[in-house]
Amino acid sequence: MMTAVRSASTAVWRAGLTRNTWTLGVWLLLSALLIWYATLIPVFGQFQITSISKNSLPLVYLAIGQAIIVIAGGIDLSLGALLLLTNALAARLMDDQPFAMVLFIAIFLIAGLGILNALVGYIISVSGVPDIVVTLATGYIWSGFALWILPSPGGGTAPEFRWLFTGAQSGIGGTYIMPILMMAAPAILVFLLSRHTRIGLSIYAIGSDSIAARLAGLDVRRAKVSSYAIGGAMAALAGLATVALTGTGDPRFSVGANATLNSVAAVVLGGVALVGGTGLVLGAVAAGVILIMLNPILSAVGIDPNNAQIIQGLLIAGVMMVGGLVTLLRERSA
Amino acid sequence: MKYQSQRFTILALLLTVALALTACVAVAPASGDDAMMEEEGGFVVGVSNTLVGNGWREQMICAIKAEATASGLVESVVVVNRNGGPTEQIADLEGLISQGVDAIILNPTDREGLNAVIESAIAQGIVVVAVDQAVTAEGAYVATNDQTAYARLGAEWLFEQLGGSGKVVEMRGIDGVPADTDRHNGFNEALANYPDIEVVASTFTGWDPSTGAQQALDLITTQEIDGIWTSGIDYSVVEQFQVADVDFVPIVGADNNGFVEQLIQLADAGLMGAAVTNPPAIGAVGMAIALDALTGNNPPHETILTPQVFTTADLDALNAIYAPDEQVGWSTYVDIEPYTSYNGSADVSACTAPGE
Numbered sequence: 001m002m003t004a005v006r007s008a009s010t011a012v013w014r015a016g017l018t019r020n021t022w023t024l025g026v027w028l029l030l031s032a033l034l035i036w037y038a039t040l041i042p043v044f045g046q047f048q049i050t051s052i053s054k055n056s057l058p059l060v061y062l063a064i065g066q067a068i069i070v071i072a073g074g075i076d077l078s079l080g081a082l083l084l085l086t087n088a089l090a091a092r093l094m095d096d097q098p099f100a101m102v103l104f105i106a107i108f109l110i111a112g113l114g115i116l117n118a119l120v121g122y123i124i125s126v127s128g129v130p131d132i133v134v135t136l137a138t139g140y141i142w143s144g145f146a147l148w149i150l151p152s153p154g155g156g157t158a159p160e161f162r163w164l165f166t167g168a169q170s171g172i173g174g175t176y177i178m179p180i181l182m183m184a185a186p187a188i189l190v191f192l193l194s195r196h197t198r199i200g201l202s203i204y205a206i207g208s209d210s211i212a213a214r215l216a217g218l219d220v221r222r223a224k225v226s227s228y229a230i231g232g233a234m235a236a237l238a239g240l241a242t243v244a245l246t247g248t249g250d251p252r253f254s255v256g257a258n259a260t261l262n263s264v265a266a267v268v269l270g271g272v273a274l275v276g277g278t279g280l281v282l283g284a285v286a287a288g289v290i291l292i293m294l295n296p297i298l299s300a301v302g303i304d305p306n307n308a309q310i311i312q313g314l315l316i317a318g319v320m321m322v323g324g325l326v327t328l329l330r331e332r333s334a
Numbered sequence: 335m336k337y338q339s340q341r342f343t344i345l346a347l348l349l350t351v352a353l354a355l356t357a358c359v360a361v362a363p364a365s366g367d368d369a370m371m372e373e374e375g376g377f378v379v380g381v382s383n384t385l386v387g388n389g390w391r392e393q394m395i396c397a398i399k400a401e402a403t404a405s406g407l408v409e410s411v412v413v414v415n416r417n418g419g420p421t422e423q424i425a426d427l428e429g430l431i432s433q434g435v436d437a438i439i440l441n442p443t444d445r446e447g448l449n450a451v452i453e454s455a456i457a458q459g460i461v462v463v464a465v466d467q468a469v470t471a472e473g474a475y476v477a478t479n480d481q482t483a484y485a486r487l488g489a490e491w492l493f494e495q496l497g498g499s500g501k502v503v504e505m506r507g508i509d510g511v512p513a514d515t516d517r518h519n520g521f522n523e524a525l526a527n528y529p530d531i532e533v534v535a536s537t538f539t540g541w542d543p544s545t546g547a548q549q550a551l552d553l554i555t556t557q558e559i560d561g562i563w564t565s566g567i568d569y570s571v572v573e574q575f576q577v578a579d580v581d582f583v584p585i586v587g588a589d590n591n592g593f594v595e596q597l598i599q600l601a602d603a604g605l606m607g608a609a610v611t612n613p614p615a616i617g618a619v620g621m622a623i624a625l626d627a628l629t630g631n632n633p634p635h636e637t638i639l640t641p642q643v644f645t646t647a648d649l650d651a652l653n654a655i656y657a658p659d660e661q662v663g664w665s666t667y668v669d670i671e672p673y674t675s676y677n678g679s680a681d682v683s684a685c686t687a688p689g690e
Contacts, residue, residue: 027347031354042434049355051428058421152510153420153444170450172424246420248447255419282347296429299414 022271022323023283030286033293040300046176052293054166054179057241058083060288062259063266064190065234067284070267071194072227073207073276074124074131078139079235080260081146082113084251086239088146091155091249099160106161110236117232121225139260146251155249165244183285186237190230191281203227208277266291268316273323375407377628379621380430382440384418389663391441394466394617396685397668397676398439401618403688404676407625411687420447427451437461437624439617442469461627465620467512475627477620477637479612481513484641485520485565488586488610490527491643492561495584495606499530500560503553507541507565517565534559543570543663550574559583566612568593569662572605588612589644592662594652601646608645609652611667615674615682622673642667659683 034052038044062079069076086109094102124134159169165182168174194200202223205213214220238259243249270287272279291312298307381398385391395413402408412435414426423443428451430438438455442448442464452462452471463475492502504521507514525531535553539546546567551574553559561584564571568587575582582605587593589611597607616639626633644652644667655666657679668674668682676682 024346024350027350031350034351034354041432043432047428048432051425051432055421055425055428153447168450170453172428172450172454242421245424246444246447247450248420248444250419250421250444250447252419254417255421258417286347292425295414295416295425296432299412299426299429300433302412304413304415 020280023280023286026270026283026286026290030290030293033290033297037293037297037300040297047173050167050174050176050179052289052296053176053183054174054245056289056292057165057179057183057245058238058259059262059266059292060183060285061186061234061238061241062263063270063284063288064187064281065231065238066263066267067270067272067279067281068190068194068203068234069131069227069231070272070274071207071276071279071281072203072224073210074121074224074227075264075274076117076120076135076228076231077132077260078117078120078135078142079231079238079263080256080258081139081142082117082232082235083239083242083259084146084253084256085142085149086113086236087242087255088150088155088249088251090157090240090243092150094157094161094243095155097158099158102158102161106240109240110233113236113239114229114233117235118225118229120232121228122221124228125221125224139256143253143256146256147253150249150251153248153250153252155243156247157243162244162247165241171245171247182241186234187282187285190234193230194281199223199226204277206276262288262291265312265316269319271323374629376409377407377436377625378409378434379411379624380433380435380438381411381413381415381617382423382426382430382438383413383415384423384426384441384443386415386417389661390614390665393665393682394441394614397615397618397674397682398621399685399687399690400676400682401621401674403686404674404681405621405625407629408621408688410689413687418443420444423448424451427455431455431458431460435460436628437463439463439465439620439624441466441617444469446470461624463620463624463627465616466614473635475620475623475633475635475637477616477623478639479616480638480640481516481612482520482523484610484612485517485563486524487520487641487643488608489521489524489563491608491645492563492584492586493524493528493531496531496561498528501532501534501558502561502563503550503559504533504536505546505549505562505564505567505571506536506538507567509538514565521563539565539567541565541567543567546570547574551578554578554580554583561585564588566590568607568609569596572596572600572607582606584608586610589642589655589665589667590662591657591660591664591666594644594656594666595658595662597644597646598649598652598656601649606646608643609666611642611644612665613639613667613670614665615668615670618668618676618682619670619673622675639670657683 270283569592
């Protein structure tokens with residue numbers, strides 16, 4: 001059993017090594033974009049770094065969650081809806097509450113949505129219905145619940161909670177230490193979990209080849225459910241970040257739908273192949289920030305950010321093709 | 335080997351970003367030009383809109399651009415235009431602040447959620463004007479159309495036409511949207527003064543012409559109606575009278591080009607109606623206010639436009655605002671005294687900002 005895990009993990013690791021180059025490349029691209037953006041605008045300092053890092057938080061969290069689920073061989077189209085649901089619940093429950101209570105609600109929501117999505121993962125695993133179908137359905141249910149809980153924009157949260165994510169109690173113009181810390185901590189935690197624990201390695205293993213993983217004696221269902229639990233918890237974190245950013249709740253369906261699509265985009269751009277089993281969570285993190293940065297950059301060079309969607313689409317199509325080409329060449333040479 | 339390689343990856347990542355950030359701060363020129371303006375012209379104006387693909391909003395942006403060009407004081411207009419909520423709009427506003435614009439005109443997604451970023455912009459010397467919908471941020475300029483008066487003025491005209499008694503239909507917009515709530519209140523204000531007017535039906539059109547048309551067709555073919563008040567879904571309702579071959583009843587709509595055209599052309603066929611203005615040119619008003627503030631003219635912080643009523647009793651006035659070259663959904667009332675300085679629908683429709 002132990003040797004089976006060991007050899008499976010080395011195979012996974014070898015496959016993942018080429019992807020590491022990709023992860024580094026995405027981070028280099030992010031650095032290049034940052035430098036380019038700095039030359040485009042008159043002043044680049046604390047305000048801009050804080051702005052980019054805090055505005056990236058919801059997408060980065062969602063991308064981390066989506067990355068883990070995709071690595072495990074699934075895909076979750078309900079993550080945006082879970083963000084919406086958390087946003088509605090948090091804005092409603094946290095309104096006029098003291099900070100301690102708000103923190104308690106936040107932890108409760110992260111745990112609660114983790115369990116909720118674990119249940120969805122369990123249903124997928126037991127029923128054998130494709131991930132995409134089940135999560136599309138649950139996505140509509142969560143969006144509906146969100147609207148039911150918060151029928152129109154409103155609610156609120158504690159100023160200290162906004163500081164936690166944005167570095168300022170008003171949500172604007174704070175220090176960049178808090179948002180960067182809040183981005184790095186969950187990212188590194190999930191990254192280490194995925195690479196250095198038994199459950200993390202089995203997530204890679206089932207995504208790479210679920211039958212082989214089962215034959216090797218891995219608990220496939222447990223790994224699958226775990227990936228969905230992490231996805232749900234990260235979506236909850238993303239929902240909390242949106243409440244912290246705006247100080248209100250916004251239950252509109254389109255917000256969740258956009259967030260889901262962007263999370264898949266970030267995962268693909270981040271070098272996590274949609275077939276599963278490869279890629280690093282850290283790549284999706286950088287890709288999430290890049291997608292958020294596209295808007296201010298495009299507007300600074302005078303392109304209507306509405307066209308950002310076209311550029312984003314072209315970027316993803318290009319990434320997919322390059323990825324496919326790399327795999328093809330490697331197979332030929334092997 | 336494995337652990338080392340991973341540590342190396344993480345370290346390399348952190349190093350890359352740290353280097354990039356340092357480079358950014360080094361590359362960016364120091365902020366030295368804090369000389370307070372009151373200069374004449376050369377302004378850069380940012381526009382933030384979060385509803386794309388909506389005719390009214392597109393016309394609002396075009397009116398802003400047209401006014402910028404006509405004023406001669408604006409160097410460029412930076413439009414940040416995408417679908418989104420407060421989260422996206424906060425990011426967009428921060429982007430505009432970073433670009434160093436002199437003024438920002440926004441159609442806000444939230445009454446309070448944007449206050450912090452707006453106040454931060456104002457603190458950095460940027461003039462902020464919220465148009466169409468209000469914000470409560472301190473120091474922000476607000477320019478809105480009076481939605482309560484929009485409904486009250488139209489309804490009063492309708493009730494007068496009916497001699498103070500009759501059966502009317504209220505065709506509203508979208509339930510729960512602030513503008514719809516305000517208009518419903520305005521409608522009821524007028525109704526309170528006419529006890530013999532009976533509202534026989536009230537519908538939500540969703541501000542969708544085809545939905546409104548279907549509802550109107552059902553209503554006029556099944557019951558006796560003396561008048562119709564609409565929340566701007568007007569020309570498709572008038573068409574249903576022609577489709578069903580039913581005699582026209584007095585109808586209230588907005589300053590939609592298609593409706594204005596009908597009022598002019600079908601007046602001989604007995605159509606009586608009133609076009610109440612809800613101009614997207616409020617954007618141009620916002621631009622005028624921003625420029626006033628930038629040039630040190632201290633405009634008032636709150637501007638509420640009272641709607642104009644154009645009726646079939648004065649066809650010349652209707653002809654004056656009618657724009658034959660534009661689409662049916664075009665809002666024809668574009669010249670707003672004393673704010674706008676462009677010349678009519680053609681200028682707005684050209685949709686060109688300075689330097690474009």
